[in-house]
Amino acid sequence: MQTAAISEKPQVTKKGLLLTAFFWAVFTLLSAGLLTYSNQVPFIYSLLGTMLNTSIMLLYMVCVWFLLVRKLHESSWLVKLLLHGVTSILFTVAWYYSYLFMFDLIFGLQYLGSEFQDNQAWIMFSTFIEYVVVFAVIHVIESLKTVNRKDQQAAELKELSRKQEIATLKAQINPHFLFNTLNSINASVTAQPHQAREMITRLSDMLRYSLDSFDKSQVPLSEEITFIKTYLELEKTRLGDRLKVAFNIDDTVKQFSIPPMICQPLVENAVKHGIAPLEEGGEIHIIIKEKEDAVYFTVADTGKGLQKDAVPKDHAGIGLKNTNEMLVKRFGPEASLKIEPNHPKGTKVSFKIPTS
Structure with missing residues (x-):
């Protein structure tokens, strides 16, 4: 322009x-x-x-x-x-x-x-x-x-x-995730061709969503949820039973408009830094609720958790940092990411978007 x-x-x-x-x-x-x-x-x-x-x-x-x-x-x-x-x-x-x-x-x-x-x-x-x-x-x-x-x-x-x-934000699909997924597909082609085909389809759906939403400033929350579920299905193929996922989303907010791929970096961060490093794995809980004049988003995991030296305000990691900057510029300081321990263990990342 x-x-x-x-x-x-x-x-x-x-x-x-x-x-x-x-x-x-x-x-x-x-x-x-x-x-x-x-x-x-x-x-x-x-x-x-x-x-x-x-x-x-x-x-x-x-x-x-x-x-x-x-x-x-x-x-x-x-x-x-x-x-x-x-x-x-x-x-x-x-x-x-x-x-x-x-x-x-x-x-x-x-x-x-x-x-x-x-x-x-x-x-x-x-x-x-x-x-x-x-x-x-x-x-x-x-x-x-x-x-x-x-x-x-x-x-x-x-x-x-x-x-x-x-x-x-749309470029935040981690290259390591792509490489890991492609390696998993390669390993499944001979032994489990049906699983390989499913993984290719899901990866294709993710990339198509990323491209289709490129010129959009907002998308329905339902589309973002579908995108996140597709991403998590691919990660579950790689991590197996080590990754458990639970969704708690109000039906009333599924047509609420949000910036595309605003939640994906939070979920990816939980998988990569919270669940994947642990041999026993853990659970990711995605909560989206409408309260008063805002929609509240929370991604909580039972993974590795914050280190002693971690400073939440730094929003370590490019994905979280870019997400936080975009939220603040679009919706004001009150929409900024909040990173805190998830009791009894793990990490919780949350933000809110005003409804008016």
Whole structure:
């Protein structure tokens, strides 16, 4: 995903050209109408004179826009303000004498009327005010665009971060688990072909779930449970009776949406570090309950348990660490993993996801 550049240079667009032409036409017509009404000048003459006036003004404003808005778009506001102070005076003087010159060249000054030259100071001041208003509006619009680009960039970065977190979690299927499973399949191909076929099917289902959920930010809890059961069936094939599993899940939460593969690292950690190292094995108990305004997840094992030097807050292990970071970013600090001893032995890992 590409992010928008915050200091993007203002561009000439079709929409911008159409809006400029529209406001130029409206301003010209209103000015011509006002001139006709106040000075009793035929509308066609007022329109021709006003078109010359606004055309020169537009030409100079476009030049100023290219210089101060487009070319110097990365300059500080103070630099732009100082330049506008100088440019506004040059613009006003250049417009006034350009208009006199062009009007004399096309129509003749005798048709302009003495009021224009007699009120030179007021007319130039009015033009100066028009310059200030036009470029104040332009800079306000550009500032709003910059704010919108910043908001868009922040949203895109947040979305990118979320997708990367999910992708990291989905990549947590431990390579050792894959190697062990493939070795078990290889050992069963000749002696137990039916078991080998079942293991291949389950491994295929796991990989398909991982791929299918890649672009999803959430999945139903029921799908996650099926994925975990498939994983545990493969591990039971390898560990045999040493691995026992019990589920205690409320039926009411099975359609609750959760980030995909959020529970698998916890279960894998319990198998790998809790049950597998013990010759006698142990039991994994997966509990998912809804209480008040949250769904509580617990993975408890009767395995090796926490060592004396273990510090739960460290969330040792890449899988648990990534899971904890994702939970905190998505649901806040209260959703963080809690790792504690499971009495009478083993380890218990829990977290909660708010329902609203």
